[in-house]
Amino acid sequence: MTDTLFEPLTVGAVTVPNRVFMAPLTRNRARAEDDAPYDIHVEYYRQRAGAGLIITEATQITPEGKGYAWTPGIYSDAQIEGWGAVTDAVHAAGGRIALQLWHVGRISHTSLQPDGQKPVAPSAIAADAKTFDGEGFVATSEPRALETDEIPRLVEDFRRAARNAIEAGFDLVEVHAANGYLIDQFLRDGANQRTDAYGGSVENRVRLLREVLAAVTEEIGADRVGVRLSPFSNANAISDSDPMATFTAAVDVVAEAGLAYLHMVEGQTGGSRELDGGNSIDALRKRFPGVYVANNGYDRDLAIETVEAGRADAIAFGVPFIANPDLPTRLERNAPMNAADKDTFYGGGREGYTDYPTLAESA
Numbered sequence: 001m002t003d004t005l006f007e008p009l010t011v012g013a014v015t016v017p018n019r020v021f022m023a024p025l026t027r028n029r030a031r032a033e034d035d036a037p038y039d040i041h042v043e044y045y046r047q048r049a050g051a052g053l054i055i056t057e058a059t060q061i062t063p064e065g066k067g068y069a070w071t072p073g074i075y076s077d078a079q080i081e082g083w084g085a086v087t088d089a090v091h092a093a094g095g096r097i098a099l100q101l102w103h104v105g106r107i108s109h110t111s112l113q114p115d116g117q118k119p120v121a122p123s124a125i126a127a128d129a130k131t132f133d134g135e136g137f138v139a140t141s142e143p144r145a146l147e148t149d150e151i152p153r154l155v156e157d158f159r160r161a162a163r164n165a166i167e168a169g170f171d172l173v174e175v176h177a178a179n180g181y182l183i184d185q186f187l188r189d190g191a192n193q194r195t196d197a198y199g200g201s202v203e204n205r206v207r208l209l210r211e212v213l214a215a216v217t218e219e220i221g222a223d224r225v226g227v228r229l230s231p232f233s234n235a236n237a238i239s240d241s242d243p244m245a246t247f248t249a250a251v252d253v254v255a256e257a258g259l260a261y262l263h264m265v266e267g268q269t270g271g272s273r274e275l276d277g278g279n280s281i282d283a284l285r286k287r288f289p290g291v292y293v294a295n296n297g298y299d300r301d302l303a304i305e306t307v308e309a310g311r312a313d314a315i316a317f318g319v320p321f322i323a324n325p326d327l328p329t330r331l332e333r334n335a336p337m338n339a340a341d342k343d344t345f346y347g348g349g350r351e352g353y354t355d356y357p358t359l360a361e362s363a
């Protein structure tokens with residue numbers, strides 16, 4: 001008998017051959033002059049085409065959505081062309097790939113923003129967080145609060161990016177609403193102190209998420225759209241006085257939008273899976289009737305058991321996929337894993353990126 005983890009699954013418009021997904025992973029290797037992916041990205045993603053679904057690294061929808069050095073975009077012709085070479089290579093290797101649409105909001109630095117402007121956010125409250133500006137780690141800049149009449153433009157930026165992703169050949173897009181970036185900043189009262197229709201009540205704080213999902217699904221079809229949430233993570237110093245209430249409403253918005261999948265970071269991003277009393281991933285997950293993708297700290301046993309028990313439909317692996325391009329094969333065979341080298345996670349070229357061997361190459 002095969003474990004369900006290694007069996008096919010339909011995710012909206014695509015059917016995938018296994019439930020071992022590649023989680024979105026920021027690697028800071030885009031071409032410096034135009035934030036476009038190029039040859040090394042083509043090779044990196046092609047090597048990982050055995051994933052049930054690849055979800056790309058977070059990709060800024062506009063220059064203003066950028067918060068770190070050397071992250072890729074999806075707003076220029078050169079970027080669409082670069083990503084087109086990536087999707088062609090993944091498809092030729094038999095894979096499927098989603099683009100993660102990203103706006104960092106206040107997690108940025110003026111030196112990374114167009115004309116050195118302040119980053120934008122729901123409120124003019126700096127995050128107690130750091131970013132990487134290409135030379136070192138720097139405190140994130142104090143943002144300016146978006147005017148109410150700027151929000152339609154922001155929603156249109158997400159819509160256009162989704163359209164660009166389809167033009168570049170992506171099978172799906174994933175809206176990044178996790179880890180303390182712009183949409184998460186609107187969701188949570190620690191970052192959102194607005195007094196207009198986008199702040200205050202939970203109903204108002206989920207409004208941006210609802211409008212972004214409406215625009216993106218209208219543009220490319222709900223069966224090509226997923227979303228990532230991190231309800232109980234404090235990544236990038238995000239906070240909320242009642243995350244269970246906030247994310248109950250947020251998941252209801254995702255369910256109403258009829259998305260292809262819901263992807264959640266369970267616990268602290270890249271950290272503990274423990275939740276405070278009263279918080280429950282399971283209770284949130286049950287409110288969404290579609291495909292549920294679980295992430296954070298899964299090993300082989302927990303992944304097999306979780307999917308077998310029906311607690312998740314697929315598992316997204318991050319760090320293990322950095323070091324093991326053929327991760328689904330290794331998991332299925334219970335084969336040894338390559339160790340990941342943290343020193344080459346962010347920035348650089350092929351080293352620590354495209355040089356991890358497959359099982360066959362190691363033999």
Ligand code: 8OZ
Nearest residue numbers: 026058068178179235269
């Ligand atoms: C690591 C470094 C920079 C950004 C996230 C996009 O946490 C990221 C990210 C991760 O979602």
